[in-house]
Structure formats: structure tokens, C-alpha cells
Amino acid sequence: MPPIIDPEKCKGCGTCAQICPVQVFRFHRAEEKTPRPVFGEECWHCNCCVEDCPAGAIRLRVPVPYMMVHVDADTLKPARSRHDGN
Amino acid sequence: MMEIKNVYEADVLVVGGGVAGLMAAIAAAEKGARVLVAEKADSRRSGSGAAGNDHFRCYIPECHGPDVERIVYEVLHFSQVGQCHDPHLTRVFLRRSEEIVRKWESWGIPMRPTGQWEFTGHAYPGRVRSGLKYDGKKQKAVMTSEAKKRGVTILNHMPVIELLKKDGRMAGAVALDVSAEEPSLCVIAAPSVILGTGCTTRLYNNMATPGWMFNLAYCPSNAGGGIAQAWRIGAKLVNLEMTSRHAGPKYFQRCGKGTWIGVLRYPDGEPLGPFVDKPDRACGDITSDVWNSSFTDVMKNGRGPAYMDCSGLTPEDYDYMMWGMDSEGLKGMLNYMDEAGIDPRRHAVEFMQYEPFLIGKGLEIDEHGRCSVPGLYAAGDMVGNFRADIGGAAVFGWIAGEYAGSHIGENAAFSDEVVCALPHVAEVRVLCEKIMNRVGGCPWKEGNLAVQQIMTDYAPSGPHTARSANLLNAGLKYLGDLRQTLLSSMSATCSHTLMRALETLDLVDVGEALMHAALERRETRPPHNRADFTFTNPMLGELFLTVRKEEGNIVKEWRKKDNSR
Ligand SMILES: Cc1cc2nc3c(=O)[nH]c(=O)nc-3n(C[C@H](O)[C@H](O)[C@H](O)COP(=O)(O)OP(=O)(O)OC[C@H]3O[C@@H](n4cnc5c(N)ncnc54)[C@H](O)[C@@H]3O)c2cc1C
Ligand code: SF4
Ligand code: SF4
Numbered sequence: 069m070p071p072i073i074d075p076e077k078c079k080g081c082g083t084c085a086q087i088c089p090v091q092v093f094r095f096h097r098a099e100e101k102t103p104r105p106v107f108g109e110e111c112w113h114c115n116c117c118v119e120d121c122p123a124g125a126i127r128l129r130v131p132v133p134y135m136m137v138h139v140d141a142d143t144l145k146p147a148r149s150r151h152d153g154n
Numbered sequence: 155m156m157e158i159k160n161v162y163e164a165d166v167l168v169v170g171g172g173v174a175g176l177m178a179a180i181a182a183a184e185k186g187a188r189v190l191v192a193e194k195a196d197s198r199r200s201g202s203g204a205a206g207n208d209h210f211r212c213y214i215p216e217c218h219g220p221d222v223e224r225i226v227y228e229v230l231h232f233s234q235v236g237q238c239h240d241p242h243l244t245r246v247f248l249r250r251s252e253e254i255v256r257k258w259e260s261w262g263i264p265m266r267p268t269g270q271w272e273f274t275g276h277a278y279p280g281r282v283r284s285g286l287k288y289d290g291k292k293q294k295a296v297m298t299s300e301a302k303k304r305g306v307t308i309l310n311h312m313p314v315i316e317l318l319k320k321d322g323r324m325a326g327a328v329a330l331d332v333s334a335e336e337p338s339l340c341v342i343a344a345p346s347v348i349l350g351t352g353c354t355t356r357l358y359n360n361m362a363t364p365g366w367m368f369n370l371a372y373c374p375s376n377a378g379g380g381i382a383q384a385w386r387i388g389a390k391l392v393n394l395e396m397t398s399r400h401a402g403p404k405y406f407q408r409c410g411k412g413t414w415i416g417v418l419r420y421p422d423g424e425p426l427g428p429f430v431d432k433p434d435r436a437c438g439d440i441t442s443d444v445w446n447s448s449f450t451d452v453m454k455n456g457r458g459p460a461y462m463d464c465s466g467l468t469p470e471d472y473d474y475m476m477w478g479m480d481s482e483g484l485k486g487m488l489n490y491m492d493e494a495g496i497d498p499r500r501h502a503v504e505f506m507q508y509e510p511f512l513i514g515k516g517l518e519i520d521e522h523g524r525c526s527v528p529g530l531y532a533a534g535d536m537v538g539n540f541r542a543d544i545g546g547a548a549v550f551g552w553i554a555g556e557y558a559g560s561h562i563g564e565n566a567a568f569s570d571e572v573v574c575a576l577p578h579v580a581e582v583r584v585l586c587e588k589i590m591n592r593v594g595g596c597p598w599k600e601g602n603l604a605v606q607q608i609m610t611d612y613a614p615s616g617p618h619t620a621r622s623a624n625l626l627n628a629g630l631k632y633l634g635d636l637r638q639t640l641l642s643s644m645s646a647t648c649s650h651t652l653m654r655a656l657e658t659l660d661l662v663d664v665g666e667a668l669m670h671a672a673l674e675r676r677e678t679r680p681p682h683n684r685a686d687f688t689f690t691n692p693m694l695g696e697l698f699l700t701v702r703k704e705e706g707n708i709v710k711e712w713r714k715k716d717n718s719r
Pocket of ligand 3: 070071090092110114118
């Protein structure tokens, strides 16, 4: 589940459930103290819930396939010059 | 039974509380109209501008000089947004853009965060620049509060699912209340309806992470609702076959490539494009705006992959870039990079081209934002004959709201009893009930994946793929079959999944309209490539293709671009 709420920190204000642009959370105020990220697969990772949570209780877990593939910038050289040790 | 829980009346109904929608609502309310916004999520944080934006295209005479035509030329011929413009609309937009920029500034959106007008990114060395660098992180909350100050009613968690027309003009809309787990319906009677439902995502297979449909550059809630619903009531759509493809970091789909300050390089270090060979804060690297297919091409030609290399940045420029990304709404990506130990000063991130979607393709509008159905307006990313992203949405949203708000009597309103009694309302209700009452049917996601696979195979878009009459005709047959399957088998268990199921049906309609348009364009004009018509026909270069439905028939018409001044 991409957004993870720390139940110890959460104040149950409901902001995250209210503002999420894709409505990942469900929150039954009367029965629950903390929103549940029921539709976690639909998270857009926009970070809005993290920004707006007054208690700093939310973190995002980015799914592994989203891996931002990268290389060391100094390898961007012609292959031969790398062998030369430049 | 699914209830009609509430009936509302308004002079102007705004569908979608995104950037265009909120601007339309504020402008209409300033003109004295009773305005209601029906928003799918929450207008403080919804749509593609939810987390922020940082470039606002505009014409500021004190920076650009007295001749607007200079910027018109840049937008039309030197930008990634200019391909499908009626140049008349470009002019209307630019002439009013300064007024909107100053309005935003007066509301507290930092339009000169460094203290001066600054135009950086998405630019060519030595050419005039029109992307104003601003800080849009709080823009949605600011616009929401400005709308409320003017008495606008905002209904959040209230996606519009059907538009209502009577006697050839707008009568209102049906919305789905998704604020509680149990869905209910609302009818909104309004003689003027302004659509601002944004771009259309989730139409094609996700090319970054095939298993993750919501890993998207643009907001995944934007599922073509306004376009599909307007198509169903016979409004004209334009340029629908000219699908777009955005680009950015590989596997982690994100907008904002113009905010990276680096050089796009091959693995051997050579730059992809001719524009920069070291990081340039003023310009960025515009190569992929110009060479749209670059990242796909270099994967096919043996020279790729392509990397964004920011390693030569000065410490000041690095800070500037990171601040820009934060105002752009990329904090989530930055946090991920931090955790994964990716540092743009040391690491070069691979870039890719994402799957096709619709932006700046859709509803045809005139200079007041009016569509072909009386009482219907559209603005923002869902418009088909103009596109300027955040600036375009803000300015044309304002123009549409201003016109609708000051012409309230232009279309007489129907009473709410008349609107509620429209046969269409009952039909929508029956559809929702069927989906909710069905047990063990097909969940929406299967339907959405099925739309995507058909679109990807039968209406492909972009480099190294081609459409043909055979493929498109087959695709239309399959989408028709899919619609029947979904209507007879989709099921939902709560308001949220019902909303997604209805979005899926909207996507089928958008796909069909797109395929009809693609059949009619018998030429190749990238990204619309035709295997059976491989040439570009200059005769069609001055024309736009519109499609609409009339009594069950598809009407396709060509018209001249509006170049008036
Ligand atoms: C991370 C990121 C950075 C970007 N940076 C820039 C930038 O710097 N400069 C730039 O020019 N552009 C930028 N863009 C693009 C820009 O955000 C969009 O062009 C702009 O938001 C379009 O405004 P809009 O009102 O047309 O659509 P949106 O702002 O997307 O709003 C659409 C609204 O409609 C709602 N909605 C959808 N369907 C329905 C329905 N059926 N009923 C009711 N409501 C509905 C949605 O929830 C949403 O609130 C960026 C986009 C992203 C994602
Ligand atoms: S915003 Fe934070 S404090 Fe409020 S309900 Fe959500 S997690 Fe809890
Ligand atoms: S990151 Fe965005 S999409 Fe994901 S749960 Fe938070 S607000 Fe919703």
C-alpha cells in the first residue's frame, strides 16, 4: 500500500481522506480513528496527503517497479575512454 | 434503489474544480451568477495542478515588448503545445494572460518568487522565452478560497456522470455522490455548463509500469469524463486523433521535464540535441519538446538509452532546480530519490516517452469558450483547438466563466422538475443500479485494462507504430463488443468502484470517437501515423477535423483553422 499512516501520530483529522485527488482512503469517522488506504494501488504519489497531514503521520512507499533507473553521470563517456581510465 | 438524494439549481454549473474550472467559477460569480462546482475529488488538491506547477505561459508586455505576435509565433511554431491551435485562440489567450497572472499574484500565488519576472525552462538559446517561472504549490487552495469568497458552492466528491440536454440546449447534469461508501445521485439543473475535466489518462496501456495503471505523469482521475459525456450529447470534438505522448523519468512517470536543468545525453556522453552541451538554467534542454519521439527512437536505433545529466550544475543552479521541482509538485519524487540515494549532481536519470493520452485534444471551443451545443462551454486540457497547459486552463477558464456569467439569459433555464423528469436521468439511474446490484461481475479494472489493450493495438500512436483503416475498423468493432460486455457484466461494491466503472464506460466512448477521427484522417501527420497513407498531405495542414454524433450517426467535418486577428 503506497501511503502508510503511523497510527501513533495520526490525530484522525481526516484531511488526507478528504483531499486525496484519486480518493485512495476510506474514513468512517464515527467508527475509526485513522483513515484506511483502501485503494492504495490507485495512489498517484502526488504527495498531497503527506504535505497536508498536520501530524506528519504519512509516508509514501513507492512500488518497486517505479525504480528510477540511473547511472553514475561520469560513466557517460565513449566506452574506449573509460577503458583508458579517463 | 439508488436515490436521487439532492437536486440543485444553478445559473452556471462548472464540472471539475481543477485550474480551468475554479477560474471559470470565480469569473462567473464575479459577474453575479449563482455558481456550483461539481468536483470529483476535492478542489483544494485535485487534478493535474494538485501539488503545484512552475511554468505559466504568458505574454507580459513589459518583458516581451509591445508586439504580441512575437509570442504568438513562438507558441505556434516553437513550442510543444502549438500543434493543434486555432491561432485566433492563441492570440485571445496571450492578450489576456497578463491580467490573469496579475490576478493570481494579487490572490497570493507567487508569480515573481524571485522578485522579478523570470522566464526559464522549455526554451531555446537566443530566442524569446514565455514560460513564467512561478510557485504553484498552493495554487489550488488559493483558488478554492477565492471561489468561496465570491459565494461559489463547491460540491466535492461529486463527479458528474452524465450531461443533460433538452430541446437542443443544456439543461444540467447528473452527478454521483461518492462522499459516502453507499453511492447516491444528484441532479443539477443549470442552463450553462462549463466543462473543465482535464486531460484524458488511462486510455492506453501504461508504458512505464504495465502492472501499475495509476503510475501517470498527469492526474489519473482525469478519465475523459467531460469529453465522453459531451460526445454523447452531440458536441463537436476536434483533433481527437492527434494523441499526445509525454516524457520524463523512466519507470517513474512524472511531468515537469522542463524543470530539470541538465543535458540529455547518449551513453557515450554526446548530447541528443543541438541546443545545449552543459546545464543551462535559462533554457533547460528543450530537445524532447522538439523531437517528441526522441526517447523511443534512441531505444530502437542502438544509440540509447538517453539520460538526463545534471552533473555539471553549479550549486546555485542545483538549488534553483530543486526549488523549482518543489513548486512544480514533485516533492513525492524528490523524497523517493532521496530514499533511493539518487542525486542528480552525481547520477544521470534515464528518460522515456510515456503512453499516449489526450491533452489539448477534445471539445471544440470559440473565443468565449463556447462549444457547439448551446449553453455548453469547455476550458483547459480537455479543449481540442487550443492548449497552453496551466496558463491556458487559467486564462480560458476565466474567459468561459466571464462569458457564461454575463450571459445568463442567453439560454433559458428549465425548472428542476423538468430536468429531473428527463428520460436520461432515469436511464443513468438504472445503469448505476444494475452495476451496484450485480453480484460477482467484472470489476472496473478489467474493463479499463480491456479498453487500454484495444486502444494500444488498434489506434496506436507515435513513433514506430501505425494505424490503418483495417486496424481502426477492427478496433471499433472490438470496442463496441467491449461496451456490450461491460454493460451486461460490470459490477461495483461501493461508490468508489461505481465511479471507476462509469469512468471505464466513458473511456470506451472517448476511444471510439478517437478511432472515428483517426479513420477519417487519411494521411500521416505524426503522432498520427497511417500505414495505408504514409504521406503528409499539405492540403490538410490548414484544416482541422471535427467529429460529433447526430441521431446515432457519426458526422465528420473538416474546417479551416481560424487565423483571424
Ligand atoms: C506534476 C505536474 C507538473 C506540471 N507542471 C506544469 C507547468 O509547470 N506548467 C504548465 O503549464 N503545466 C504544467 N502541468 C500541466 C497542468 O497541471 C495542467 O495543464 C492543468 O492543471 C490543466 O488544468 P485543467 O483545469 O484543464 O485540468 P485539471 O487541473 O487536471 O483539473 C481537472 C479537474 O476535473 C476533475 N474531474 C475529472 N473528471 C470529472 C468529472 N467527471 N466530474 C467532476 N470533476 C471531474 C478532476 O478531479 C480535476 O479536479 C503539470 C502537470 C503535472 C501533473
Ligand atoms: S491527515 Fe494525518 S492526522 Fe489527519 S487523518 Fe490523515 S494521517 Fe491522520
Ligand atoms: S500521495 Fe496523493 S494519491 Fe497517494 S494517497 Fe497521498 S494524496 Fe492520495
